[in-house]
Amino acid sequence: MDEAFVVLKSFKNDCCELDLNSYSSLIDGLFRVKRFKEGHDMYRRMIEAYIMPDVVLYTIVIRGLCDEGRVHDAFKMIKEMSDRNLVPDTQAYNTLIKGFYDAGLLDEARSLKLEISGVGEFPDASTYTILISGMCRYGLVGDAENIFNEMEKCGCVPSVVTFNALIDGLCKLGELQKAHLLFYKMEIGRNPSLFLRLTQGSDRVVDSGSLQTLVTKLCESGSTLKAYKLLNQLADTVIVPTITTYNILINGLCKAGILDGAFKLFKELQLKGNSPDSVTYGTLINGLQSVGREDDAFMLLEEMVGNGCKPTPAIYKTLMKWSCRRKKTFAAFNLWLKYLKSLPKRNEKVINMVENYLQNGEIERPVRLLLDMDIKLQDLDSAPYTIWLIGFCQGRKTNEALMLLSILKDYNINLTPPSCVILISTLSREGKLNLAVEVFLYALEKGFILKPRICNNLIKSLLRSRFVTDDVFALMEKMGSCGYDLDSYLDDGTRFLLNNLRRRQEMQNVLVK
Template sequence: MQKLLQTPIFRSIRARYIPPFSTFTSLSDYALDNHNIANEVLTLIDEVHPMEPALEKVTHFLNKQIVVSILQAQLKRDPKICFRFFIWASRSPRLRSGLAHNLIVGMLSNGQNDNNNEFDLCWSVLDDMRNEKVPILADAFVALISGYWRLQRAEKAVETFGRMKDYECTPNLDAYNIILHVMVKKDVILLALAVYNMMLKSNCRLSCFTFTILIDGLCKSGNAQDALNLFDEMSDKGILPSKVTFTVIMSGLCQARRTDDAYRLFYLMKSRGCSPDIVTYNSLLNGFCKLGRIDEAFALLKSFRNDGYVIGIQGYSNLIDGLIRAKRISEAEELFWKVFEVGLTPDLVLYTIMIRGLSDARRVKSALNLLRDMTGRGITPDTQCYNALIKGFCDVGLLDQAQSLQLEITQHDQFANTCTYTILVCGLCRNGLLGEAQQIFNDMEKLGCFPSIVTFNALIDGLCKAGKLEEAHLMFYKMEIGKNPSLFLRLSQGADRVLDSASLQKMVEKLCESGLILKAYKLLVQLSDSGVVPDIRTYNILIHGLCKAGQINGALKLFEELQLKGLLPDSVTYGTLIDGLQRVDREGEAFKLFEHMDAKGCKPTSSVYKSLMTWSCRRRKISVAFSLWLKYLRSLASQENEGINIVEKYFEKGDLENAVRGLLEMDLKLRDFDSAPYNIWLTGLCQASRVEEAHQVFSILQEFRVNVSAPSCVMLIHGLCHEGKLDEAFEIFLYTKEKGYQLLPRICNNMLQALLCSQEKSALAFELLSRMKSMGYNLNTYLQLRTKSLLHHHWNIRERENMSTG
């Protein structure tokens, strides 16, 4: 203290501000606490310019508390001096503090008015310091970025980061982290990754927080694998993940339906001594529930409780949502009412989940009663809650009630949103009310709601199904142009064309390397705000409409176009086109497209294989259909090639019985057994007039308790009747009765006529009639005139025989 008061600066200040107490004989009598030192420094920074050289002489007498006191006092006097003092103090780790940073951010975000813009004052301070050749540290820009972000002025925050180089200031870890946070929150993950690459090139020290921000952004943008790769990169760099990092990556994996990977990370987290919290537990529960693995979720809950986890409203919400997804609605209801019993009160989220579940189960009356119960308990439903109920009413065709509920939303100070109108558009299209759907679509923008990609897709699908392909195309082009057609045109032209996400990422990285970070940000935001862009589902809807109308060349043109625009065809795209080519008898091209699909890395789904099998069977190419399914089985990791090869040899030898048995033994081990291929073969054998073999397949399927579909039964009955095997045909009819299938009049009449035309089997016809009557067939309307005539003839014969016997 004595040294402080003897400095020339403080001697001059002391003479003016410290009264001479003659009773004190030593400097200790004038002991100055932090408050007094702060006052001395306040005087100094007010009067001395530039302040930095003078402050350097007294820096060792200052501490964090004194710095904060000076800032608090100066905030009310002169923001410019306050900001400059903050920049100076930030040079020393001993004087820098989070509280000082927060004071400046508070000054920036709270002190804005028309006459006094603190941001402009701070920028003028930076300009003065640059002109005076006073070094400026990154903390100044971190404060400005934080201030802009607190006011949700993301573009100014990005601009500030980009201007650091103009002041010869290199971003530090805090600057990178805050701007990455802003970019992730604004959903410009491509820009965040480009800035991360800048960090790596500048050899800036990375922190756990840096990785957590980026992992969160990647997960939320649907790039779970990239997030996992970054998590591994973090470990490779020797940075230990925190509890938050683990929770973020586990939550992202669960959202990506990779719950098993999340569970493995959960154990890794515990093994490293990082204790999970309630957010971690709830994320895992939610992951298992969303996949429909509800029994595993309840088992997890038991183990979590052993760790000390106490289930709350969010935990109950996850479990109830899981039960609903697993179609166990009664159990979901039971658990919902149990929430009250344990002393908890369901919140808006839980009520919405339950209302959605009841609506999806077509129990709209119960869902509406629950909404009334909810409002009676003082919980106000929001638009999302109403949307769940509106969708339920649309699904059951009660469109007037759905539209009444839409009007009811405003009574709770809420507003219908894009999702509300999209639900109504979907419902109206599904019920054939295309005109009304178009009217709602056209009114959306007037009501301040812009159609989403789902809205466009629903209307385009409705137009296609109504055969209005020209209007569907017009809607597609309206969607494609969006609100900013010049932007798309500009990006798709020139040397650096942007046609897909990879080329867009390269452009963003190039802009960042050139220091044009703000330009990159504006580009990505413009793309985001420029309206909806056709996605692969939009193209699939149009391609399906064209294929159905026989316009396969138009469908193939769209297939080429979507790839030029950076979209990747999916299995639905290929499957639709393959089926479309088969419909117009272009089988060779269909198989070429199938091979092209595999070569392009789009793994054909079982649906694509089954479509090709069906068409091959229609062309009596049973061996091709059989080989296709074996190829599909070989593509599954769970199947052994040795077993498939044995089955293939049986088939090549013509031993159909052992081939089918061998396949069934393998297939039934799969979690999701599919009986469709067997029904396709059975039908194909009938179409190829190989009825005896078809009946053999039917018998094997019965032996293995595999359901035979109604169409396959029809084909088999028809084939057996045609070959005069009426006992076997009757056996198949009895099977349809057992399964609850009701056959078309044509099939029943054909079989009755075949039985009645046979002298030996005519008695079976009357037994068949008796069975049909017991199954609820209306014989008066079902039986054709010829059938009735034959029945009348046989009835007369039986009557005469009875009379002669009598």
């Protein structure tokens, strides 16, 4: 400023007179460096020189007065502008409102906004940002949220400064979930231009149904990211995605391994007023399972229940399988009991007895109690029992697996192909080949065509253990009669062992003769 006045002196020496713009620049500079008295003196000299201020200079003076703490004098400047037939613009009002907030006069600031809402284009995005920042500064975050919602309804687009102010306020209040949701909303952004282009193309997006069709097509063709961008770029247009559309895209992102994108979309649909359904949660839980994020999956289950969304049996079964793979079979039992408790007509006393038995390490009594209850209610689901069976095998608890197998046979509950495979593998590994053959024969009777690997491993185990030769060939003959193509099923190692067996048989026959 001192250098500016040196230049000003040289101008005067050259007989150059100051105009309105020159005065405005000097007064603005003086106020910015807190030289308020000099600024006001210069403003008075300008008036005495019959140079009338415009809206810009009035706004500068209003800001200077507010910075001094003289907000009521600043408010008088608005009236003075009207007396001079000048219409205050939004920047003048915004400057005064900010001054009120800085002075702690919140009610006056809000009253001013209400009084002049009908003037020109007021309020604008800056006005709302000032209001939100002021509210958050004084801890009135709830009021700030209401103003933010009002802002969007009025068609004002929040700037990054608006988001920053409200996110900061929410964080300081400890509302981290709300802050995260707001952050995702800010990050997603708005770009309606793609909507205009799409409506002119072959894939016309004209309503929610056509949007769902296009998202499905893109996901099925592997263009999941394009579908994701499409949904983001259609934000705040007249096309409102349904929860089914969101679920399709979330599923596509999970299958593509883009879990972060799936969760962003999950947060966005909540911001848009949609409530996630059981399909949404189930899809995300499956996605988390595929990348081994066990803790996040169980947290999501708790959130789902807390939000009043009832988990489906499929969700519980997914988590049960996961627990079993981590050798937490009893945790899988407890998950299913939690599901049963949420069902009507279930005998809670029986379920509590089952829990007590399980806590004591018992298997037979609790499983039979559950099966009796299911059969009595005509609501038998064999899936959890086979999941437990597989879990015992994965946890190397073969005796418990065989006990459960025996119970399932008593109740005529069919095993699944995966449970047969893991039972055969477990029993073969532990040398219980007679039992492994029994399970394999059961699979043949049920018409299961097991993969070559499991068949070859069993036959090799039998041959290496010097199993009765006739039994091995009888088993292979049975496989052939049940539709197995032994020429393509048997690998080189199995053929080698079989050829050795046949040569030994031929030599024994020769010796006998």
